[in-house]
Amino acid sequence: VSSKYNTSWSVVYLGNETYYTPTVGITTGAPPVAKPPAAKPPVVQKVQGYANRNANLYKKTLQSSPVARVLPQYTTVTYSKHNTSWSVVYIGTETFYTPTSWLTAGKAPAAPAAKPQGKVYTNTPGDVLNVRASASASSTVLGRLAHGTQVDHYGSTNGFYKIKYNGRDGYISTAYAMTLKPNAASNAVIVLDAGHGGRDPGAVSGSLYEKTVVLDVSKRVETYLRSKYGYEVRLTRSTDVYLTLDQRVQTAKTLRGNLFVSLHTNAATTPAAKGVETFYSSYSAHSAKSRVLATNIQSNLMGKMSGMTNRGVKTANYYVISYNTMPSALVELGFISSPQDVTHLRSDASRQRMAEGVAEGIAQYVRAYH
Ligand SMILES: [Zn+2]
Numbered sequence: 364v365s366s367k368y369n370t371s372w373s374v375v376y377l378g379n380e381t382y383y384t385p386t387v388g389i390t391t392g393a394p395p396v397a398k399p400p401a402a403k404p405p406v407v408q409k410v411q412g413y414a415n416r417n418a419n420l421y422k423k424t425l426q427s428s429p430v431a432r433v434l435p436q437y438t439t440v441t442y443s444k445h446n447t448s449w450s451v452v453y454i455g456t457e458t459f460y461t462p463t464s465w466l467t468a469g470k471a472p473a474a475p476a477a478k479p480q481g482k483v484y485t486n487t488p489g490d491v492l493n494v495r496a497s498a499s500a501s502s503t504v505l506g507r508l509a510h511g512t513q514v515d516h517y518g519s520t521n522g523f524y525k526i527k528y529n530g531r532d533g534y535i536s537t538a539y540a541m542t543l544k545p546n547a548a549s550n551a552v553i554v555l556d557a558g559h560g561g562r563d564p565g566a567v568s569g570s571l572y573e574k575t576v577v578l579d580v581s582k583r584v585e586t587y588l589r590s591k592y593g594y595e596v597r598l599t600r601s602t603d604v605y606l607t608l609d610q611r612v613q614t615a616k617t618l619r620g621n622l623f624v625s626l627h628t629n630a631a632t633t634p635a636a637k638g639v640e641t642f643y644s645s646y647s648a649h650s651a652k653s654r655v656l657a658t659n660i661q662s663n664l665m666g667k668m669s670g671m672t673n674r675g676v677k678t679a680n681y682y683v684i685s686y687n688t689m690p691s692a693l694v695e696l697g698f699i700s701s702p703q704d705v706t707h708l709r710s711d712a713s714r715q716r717m718a719e720g721v722a723e724g725i726a727q728y729v730r731a732y733h
Contacts, residue, residue: 411468420432420433497534499534577626
């Protein structure tokens with residue numbers, strides 16, 4: 364404590380004693396705290412290593428915090444120890460935290476080869492199957508596989524199975540591969556008839572035409588029966604063309620079909636009419652087997668489309684099922700005039716389920732008779 368004595372001197376009080384000192388040597392207020400010497404930054408020991416699992420990276424040293432990104436297993440990383448259990452991972456200019464136990468110092472081992480997901484057989488009777496460089500029908504052909512060749516597949520994308528071909532990745536169409544051995548399949552020739560076509564649109568609901576829906580479903584039935592069962596399937600039409608009813612019957616004969624299934628959609632003047640029904644002809648020479656075929660299709664179809672009304676199996680002497688020379692059925696997949704049915708007829712997912720129902724009904728019939 365001090366007080367000014369005159370212009371240049373001050374009195375300093377220490378205990379009971381007083382002293383004099385030049386005022387310039389005294390600063391009022393609390394003395395400044397001495398600055399500690401600047402601490403040396405800790406030496407960061409960076410390590411090269413790899414993620415020994417798919418390692419979550421965090422912005423905090425907390426596994427319950429949001430995952431900032433995931434480091435795939437065997438990815439090489441630079442990291443340093445942060446504390447006893449966490450490390451800092453350096454990616455570009457960013458830093459993340461990850462548990463040290465998920466990292467291993469040193470060189471990453473080669474990632475183990477992907478495991479096959481199943482076996483399939485190529486199914487191109489009398490023909491070969493192209494192996495493509497990518498999952499596209501327009502990509503380079505790497506080679507060809509004979510009918511009935513068994514291959515391991517590594518999953519499917521875009522309608523192609525990924526396979527190994529001469530030590531590299533190749534792709535084969537799932538439409539020409541099947542999970543059962545082709546020689547276990549029946550020799551039955553299945554003829555699918557997509558109703559209407561060309562200048563005859565069939566029943567219409569706005570921009571939706573019966574001829575389009577039934578051609579799409581027919582192709583789905585074809586693909587399903589080929590790929591799952593290896594059956595031989597033929598279509599009376601595979602494009603938007605007009606065929607007379609008699610041309611359809613004659614085509615089935617020429618193709619030496621063993622059974623014939625015509626696909627249609629219904630229409631009514633009232634929107635209340637709805638549901639799925641299958642017809643056979645009591646007039647046909649094959650009415651007993653046709654009834655079994657129609658019944659199998661209707662029950663399998665309803666199994667897949669349980670949300671739709673089941674109108675059952677009926678008889679009708681429609682031309683294509685009455686004058687055919689093989690067991691025949693005609694399926695009405697739903698009413699294009701019904702607001703409920705039309706949502707299914709428009710939907711890809713519903714069309715696929717309809718196709719699978721029709722196909723499984725056909726397969727049930729084929730297993731019984733062929
Ligand atoms: Zn029709």
